[in-house]
Amino acid sequence: MGSINIIVTILNMRAPGMKLMKMPMFCWGWLITAYLLIGVMPVLAGAITMTLTDRHFGTSFFNPAEGGDPVLYQHIFWFFGHPEVYIMILPAFGIISHVVPAFARKRLFGYTSMVYAVAAIGILSFIVWAHHMFATGMPVTGQLFFMYATMLVAVPTGVKVFNWVATMWRGSMTFETPMLFAVGFIFVFSIGGLSGVILSVAPIDIQVHDTYYVIAHFHYVLVAGSLFAMFAGYYYWAPKWTGVMYREMHGQIHFWLSIISFNVAFFPMHFLGLAGMPRRYADYPMQFADFNALASVAAFVFGIAQVYFAIFVVLPALRHKGEPAPQRPWEGAEGLEWEVPSPAPFHTFETPPKLNASATRVVG
Amino acid sequence: MSSIPAPRTPHAAPHDAAHIHEADHHMPHGWRRWLFATNHKDIGTMYLLFSFTMFMVGGVLAMLIRAELFQPGLQIMNPHFYNQLVTMHGLIMVFGAIMPAFVGFANWMVPMMIGASDMAFARMNNPAWTPRSLRCTCSASAPSWARSTSS
Numbered sequence: 001m002g003s004i005n006i007i008v009t010i011l012n013m014r015a016p017g018m019k020l021m022k023m024p025m026f027c028w029g030w031l032i033t034a035y036l037l038i039g040v041m042p043v044l045a046g047a048i049t050m051t052l053t054d055r056h057f058g059t060s061f062f063n064p065a066e067g068g069d070p071v072l073y074q075h076i077f078w079f080f081g082h083p084e085v086y087i088m089i090l091p092a093f094g095i096i097s098h099v100v101p102a103f104a105r106k107r108l109f110g111y112t113s114m115v116y117a118v119a120a121i122g123i124l125s126f127i128v129w130a131h132h133m134f135a136t137g138m139p140v141t142g143q144l145f146f147m148y149a150t151m152l153v154a155v156p157t158g159v160k161v162f163n164w165v166a167t168m169w170r171g172s173m174t175f176e177t178p179m180l181f182a183v184g185f186i187f188v189f190s191i192g193g194l195s196g197v198i199l200s201v202a203p204i205d206i207q208v209h210d211t212y213y214v215i216a217h218f219h220y221v222l223v224a225g226s227l228f229a230m231f232a233g234y235y236y237w238a239p240k241w242t243g244v245m246y247r248e249m250h251g252q253i254h255f256w257l258s259i260i261s262f263n264v265a266f267f268p269m270h271f272l273g274l275a276g277m278p279r280r281y282a283d284y285p286m287q288f289a290d291f292n293a294l295a296s297v298a299a300f301v302f303g304i305a306q307v308y309f310a311i312f313v314v315l316p317a318l319r320h321k322g323e324p325a326p327q328r329p330w331e332g333a334e335g336l337e338w339e340v341p342s343p344a345p346f347h348t349f350e351t352p353p354k355l356n357a358s359a360t361r362v363v364g
Numbered sequence: 365m366s367s368i369p370a371p372r373t374p375h376a377a378p379h380d381a382a383h384i385h386e387a388d389h390h391m392p393h394g395w396r397r398w399l400f401a402t403n404h405k406d407i408g409t410m411y412l413l414f415s416f417t418m419f420m421v422g423g424v425l426a427m428l429i430r431a432e433l434f435q436p437g438l439q440i441m442n443p444h445f446y447n448q449l450v451t452m453h454g455l456i457m458v459f460g461a462i463m464p465a466f467v468g469f470a471n472w473m474v475p476m477m478i479g480a481s482d483m484a485f486a487r488m489n490n491p492a493w494t495p496r497s498l499r500c501t502c503s504a505s506a507p508s509w510a511r512s513t514s515s
Contacts, residue, residue, distance in 0.1 A: 087463070226466075352479060
């Protein structure tokens with residue numbers, strides 16, 4: 001329902017002159033995301049309904065004792081599950097594509113290729129699901145197909161990372177908190193992306209399947225990917241939402257605490273996984289003790305950093321405490337959201353605005 | 365300075381325009397504003413606050429996991445509860461924190477970025493929000509439920 005709403009909004013409600021290929025990248029990211037959601041949410045609904053009837057109503061879709069097939073569940077689940085991880089990262093790409101140009105004070109490098117990259121990731125997301133299932137014993141042909149298809153995802157993702165870097169190239173950069181989180185995102189997400197390519201290689205995947213290597217990989221793309229992008233977006237747009245600025249020092253402390261503790265917590269998990277520590281056990285052999293203790297301490301620091309964010313950044317913003325935010329708090333920020341006052345009035349653009357040629361400013 | 369476009373209806377007198385933008389009669393107050401919300405910004409705010417709350421809940425579960433894993437051996441919980449923690453941490457973070465947070469960003473920013481007055485289906489936006497928040501709150505209570513059925 002929400003996805004349909006977003007698709008219809010983006011396709012039908014654009015102001016005159018806001019052509020699709022001039023649309024902000026965040027909207028592009030969400031447009032593709034919304035299509036993915038429509039594609040895979042019914043599949044998840046089917047999977048959990050079948051599980052429910054298996055457990056409570058005597059069906060046996062997935063129970064081999066009565067002729068069902070547990071691998072069927074994995075197929076259905078991951079047909080949802082893989083597009084789902086792109087659902088969680090494409091809007092993040094969108095946010096980064098706004099923050100990086102704003103603080104590099106340059107237009108986004110390669111806008112068109114960014115749009116096509118998002119679309120390509122969206123399409124590829126539907127044909128890679130079985131790379132989660134290399135260990136279930138599939139034919140070599142299937143393994144090769146899903147392995148190569150998965151490696152293909154790295155191509156459009158690489159396009160995006162290179163475009164962000166090219167946007168920063170020779171820009172007049174400043175590092176306010178949104179930009180710190182955006183640069184942090186690019187750095188840490190790239191690590192997660194690279195471990196993803198490593199995992200896509202079927203023989204390696206069978207080796208490290210269900211180990212802490214996988215835990216490290218997906219926390220690098222989800223925490224350092226989605227979450228850091230959302231922090232970048234929060235610091236970037238919250239002045240528009242609340243009408244007050246955050247204290248820059250608080251943002252910087254939040255960022256440095258987060259990124260250091262995140263890496264200390266999750267990077268050793270690569271080593272744990274390669275050494276063979278399996279996931280989802282409450283206990284482990286003595287040989288893994290040091291890295292686990294380190295990870296736990298760093299994870300607690302990460303948790304404290306988020307409490308710090310709640311108390312010193314979110315709470316003052318909710319209580320409208322802080323310096324009043326100007327209409328355009330960031331010198332290089334472009335886009336229609338900066339054409340309305342801060343905080344944004346209850347109703348904006350009640351009549352369609354007249355836009356300039358690049359559809360980033362309201363004229364007249 | 366403010367560049368909200370003035371309504372281009374030819375017969376709108378200036379003070380009418382001002383009145384529309386003050387929008388007193390458009391903006392409900394009190395609990396009605398939030399329960400019956402159709403404004404994309406209010407709904408976006410609710411999504412963001414909800415997801416941040418769930419982020420904190422999922423974070424507490426992560427802390428419990430790391431507390432158990434601090435040393436080898438079983439310290440503070442039985443393995444079955446540990447497994448439920450892992451599952452709930454994942455579910456809450458994905459469906460309670462990350463996804464609603466991005467929907468909150470979308471509700472706030474998409475209409476403003478493309479120069480639209482609101483979402484296309486402003487009223488449907490509310491029933492898309494309310495059941496989701498209830499659903500996630502219910503599923504957050506699932507560990508106790510799961511233990512009672514899988515003894």
